[in-house]
Amino acid sequence: MPQSPWLPGTLLSRxxxxxxxxxxxxxVPRTAAASQVILHEGAQESHVILLDDGLTKVTAAMTDGRHALLDVRVSGDIVGEMSALNGTPRSATVTTCRVSTIRIIRRNDFRAFLRAYPEAAMEIAGIVANRLRVANRRRVDFASYPVKVRLSRVLWEIATAYGYRSRDGIVVDVHLTQSELATMCGAAEITLQKALRELRTVGIVDTGYRQVIVRDEAALRLCADLA
Structure with a gap:
């Protein structure tokens, strides 16, 4: 089991x-409804949002009018840190996948915290660098893949970022409904259900109450076109 109540990979766990x-x-604590946009791409604002108890997707508009999934953020993560650090407009839209409790942190308070805790600043710098690398790759190729590949990539990336190892495989204690997964993958729910059923049938992943288990890492990477 995880050592911390915060999932591995999140800022609070670090x-x-x-x-x-x-x-x-x-x-300032707030409650955000399911499917609520809490950050808008292009907005001129600089506060940071801490996800106390939340699940969100991060998307960016493409030139053809579609939206590409860039990342998933969960409880213990922050969003909006780029604008707070460099004063630029929001680079992506952040939308809740379920009812979430969040904290709105002013830019000045955030920057004062980083000055007071330089090790925290280094952790955030590492997180930002990794997110930029992932975002750049997804902007180029994510939307062109079939749903099964997109689902496999989402599950793999969530597992590697937030999962922990057990006898059964990589366990991810993030409650993802099929509707939420479909939204994250940009797919119709019935199409997502078919792809998820295929992964379960061949024993690559398993789903249970509030968790996903990756049972065959190599096979999931192959399905995600990452092998």
């Missing part, structure tokens, strides 16, 4: 206890 407690004191 911070030491002192920095974590201070960060959790910042901002």
């Amino acid at each position: 911070l030491d206890e002192s920095a974590r407690q201070r960060f959790l004191e910042l901002g």
Whole structure:
């Protein structure tokens, strides 16, 4: 089981206890409804949002009018950090996949926190660098893949970012409904159900209450066209 109540890979899981407690004191708590846009691509604003208990998707508009999935953010993550750090407009849209509790943190408070906790600043720099690398790749190729490949990529990336190893495989304690997965993959729910059923039938993944288990890592990477 995870050592921390925050999933591996999230900002709060990376911070030491002192920095974590201070960060959790910042901002104004809010409740966001399911499917609510909490950050708009192109908006001129600079606050940061901490996901106390949330599940969100990060998308960006493409030239043909479609939207590409860039990332998934869960409880313990922050969103909006790029604009807070460099003062540029929002680079993506962030939408909740379920009812979420969030904290709105002003840019000045966020930057003061980073000055007071330089190790936290280094952790955030590493997270930002990794997210940029993933986002750049997805902007180029994600939307062109079939649904089964897109689903496999989403599941693999969530597993590697937020999962932990057990006897059964990589366990991801993120509750993803089929409707949420379909939204994240940009697919019709019935098409998503078929792709997920295929992965379960051959024993690549398994789903249970509030979790996904990757049972065959190599096979999932192959389905994701990553092998």
